[in-house]
Amino acid sequence: MSYVSVSLPQLLLSLGLMALAIAISARNHLALEKDLAVGTVRAAVQLFAVGLVLTFVFQNEHPATVFGVIAVMVVVGGWTAARRIAHGPGTGVLFRYATLAVFVSGVVVLVPVFTFVIRPPRWYEARLLIPISGMILSNAMNGVALVFERVFASVHDDAAAVEQLLSLGATPKQAVDRHLRAAMNAALRPTINGLLTVGLVALPGMMTGQIVSGTAPDQAVRYQLVIMYQLVAVAAVAGALAARFARRLSFTDREQLRTFADRRVG
Amino acid sequence: MPALLEARGLRKAYQDRVLLDGVDLRLEAGTITTISGPSGGGKTTLLRILGQLSEPDAGQMILDGANVGALVPHEARRRIALIAQSPAMFPGTVLDNVRTGPRLAGRDFPESTARELIVRAGLDAQFLGQDTRELSGGEKLRVALARAMALRPEVWLLDEPTAALDPERADTLLRLLLELAREGAPILVVTHDARALALLGGRHLELASGRLGDEVAARKPA
Numbered sequence: 001m002s003y004v005s006v007s008l009p010q011l012l013l014s015l016g017l018m019a020l021a022i023a024i025s026a027r028n029h030l031a032l033e034k035d036l037a038v039g040t041v042r043a044a045v046q047l048f049a050v051g052l053v054l055t056f057v058f059q060n061e062h063p064a065t066v067f068g069v070i071a072v073m074v075v076v077g078g079w080t081a082a083r084r085i086a087h088g089p090g091t092g093v094l095f096r097y098a099t100l101a102v103f104v105s106g107v108v109v110l111v112p113v114f115t116f117v118i119r120p121p122r123w124y125e126a127r128l129l130i131p132i133s134g135m136i137l138s139n140a141m142n143g144v145a146l147v148f149e150r151v152f153a154s155v156h157d158d159a160a161a162v163e164q165l166l167s168l169g170a171t172p173k174q175a176v177d178r179h180l181r182a183a184m185n186a187a188l189r190p191t192i193n194g195l196l197t198v199g200l201v202a203l204p205g206m207m208t209g210q211i212v213s214g215t216a217p218d219q220a221v222r223y224q225l226v227i228m229y230q231l232v233a234v235a236a237v238a239g240a241l242a243a244r245f246a247r248r249l250s251f252t253d254r255e256q257l258r259t260f261a262d263r264r265v266g
Numbered sequence: 267m268p269a270l271l272e273a274r275g276l277r278k279a280y281q282d283r284v285l286l287d288g289v290d291l292r293l294e295a296g297t298i299t300t301i302s303g304p305s306g307g308g309k310t311t312l313l314r315i316l317g318q319l320s321e322p323d324a325g326q327m328i329l330d331g332a333n334v335g336a337l338v339p340h341e342a343r344r345r346i347a348l349i350a351q352s353p354a355m356f357p358g359t360v361l362d363n364v365r366t367g368p369r370l371a372g373r374d375f376p377e378s379t380a381r382e383l384i385v386r387a388g389l390d391a392q393f394l395g396q397d398t399r400e401l402s403g404g405e406k407l408r409v410a411l412a413r414a415m416a417l418r419p420e421v422w423l424l425d426e427p428t429a430a431l432d433p434e435r436a437d438t439l440l441r442l443l444l445e446l447a448r449e450g451a452p453i454l455v456v457t458h459d460a461r462a463l464a465l466l467g468g469r470h471l472e473l474a475s476g477r478l479g480d481e482v483a484a485r486k487p488a
């Protein structure tokens with residue numbers, strides 16, 4: 001099997017698909033034309049930029065460049081997970097914890113797989129480390145964001161009951177146990193659903209990509225399974241860490257429930 | 267007589283407002299103290315600080331001779347019952363609620379004892395199996411009392427306990443507070459209810475502009 005390349009003029013032809021969507025929006029007065037146009041350009045700019053970065057990294061494959069890219073992913077993931085959390089201690093504080101949760105869960109899930117399962121010819125092989133790390137770290141980011149959002153919101157809404165438990169001698173762990181479990185459950189649920197429906201509803205992106213680029217389907221399936229198991233594990237680890245951090249941030253040293261000024265969430 | 271719970275120089279400000287401006291208070295074993303004052307004047311804040319749910323900006327608290335700051339917070343809270351004006355109920359039955367405190371401490375709590383407490387708090391024993399979502403405000407308050415009694419607290423703090431009760435039920439509750447005082451616990455009640463003030467007697471204090479004052483002679487309930 002061979003790789004089928006796409007020339008730039010051929011790529012431009014695909015813009016016809018976006019034109020079709022814009023035409024449907026205009027005809028039905030959906031008022032999405034501007035968003036669609038901006039999205040078309042923005043997606044192209046972002047992806048070409050990433051393509052340039054990856055080309056540079058692949059051509060100058062060196063541990064520093066590969067791990068530099070992964071470090072940027074961790075920090076951006078931490079920042080994104082810490083934003084827009086209502087009733088929490090603020091992005092500045094959450095950022096440190098979110099980044100730590102993304103980093104630690106990423107290490108726990110990626111290092112053993114690259115050591116024992118998908119063994120790159122060189123330990124800093126960019127074409128394996130960067131895309132797989134990206135998928136795993138973004139799932140960690142989503143898990144952390146979901147747990148932070150859920151824990152701070154539900155503890156805020158249920159503050160009277162949490163304080164009532166404290167009043168009856170509950171430790172902070174006992175007082176918010178129910179909220180933490182619900183949040184961790186919510187963080188794992190989408191990944192578990194993905195596990196249950198994979199292949200039935202749609203072929204996963206990475207497997208599709210590998211097959212399109214000429215990999216034998218049985219190998220593509222093996223890769224995809226490893227990734228899916230990694231996605232579940234990273235959601236579990238990141239969710240558990242985020243829950244623990246959220247609990248710590250919700251109480252003072254004297255085990256009193258903190259109240260955070262309500263933040264406008266855009 | 268040694269004070270069971272004593273506060274010295276409590277200060278608390280919220281944003282630019284001073285709620286407590288150097289409050290000293292001694293709650294001695296077996297005595298009843300009532301506090302009233304203008305709304306928003308810091309009464310609930312004082313109860314929350316004494317109940318260890320909120321930290322003062324300055325000041326010290328002594329519980330039975332020990333500095334509260336040196337005690338394990340959740341163990342100190344277990345010894346102080348704080349009954350809010352509208353106490354939160356946990357999902358489940360009244361029995362589940364009454365058992366909460368002992369279970370948090372890792373102890374089982376027999377149903378028969380829970381039944382005794384619920385009756386003592388002024389509810390019929392058959393309430394034990396009732397879902398807490400079906401309770402009225404007054405019933406919730408009495409479940410909260412039974413729930414707190416299950417921990418045999420050394421100090422009682424109550425915020426407007428008669429507000430949701432009709433006069434007859436209010437009297438039952440006030441008599442229970444007198445009984446608890448006779449058993450040796452100091453009782454602090456924030457209330458504006460004239461009947462409650464008359465029935466409870468004891469020492470009455472006014473909290474205004476962050477200060478406690480106008481003390482009336484303390485007496486032990488007869």
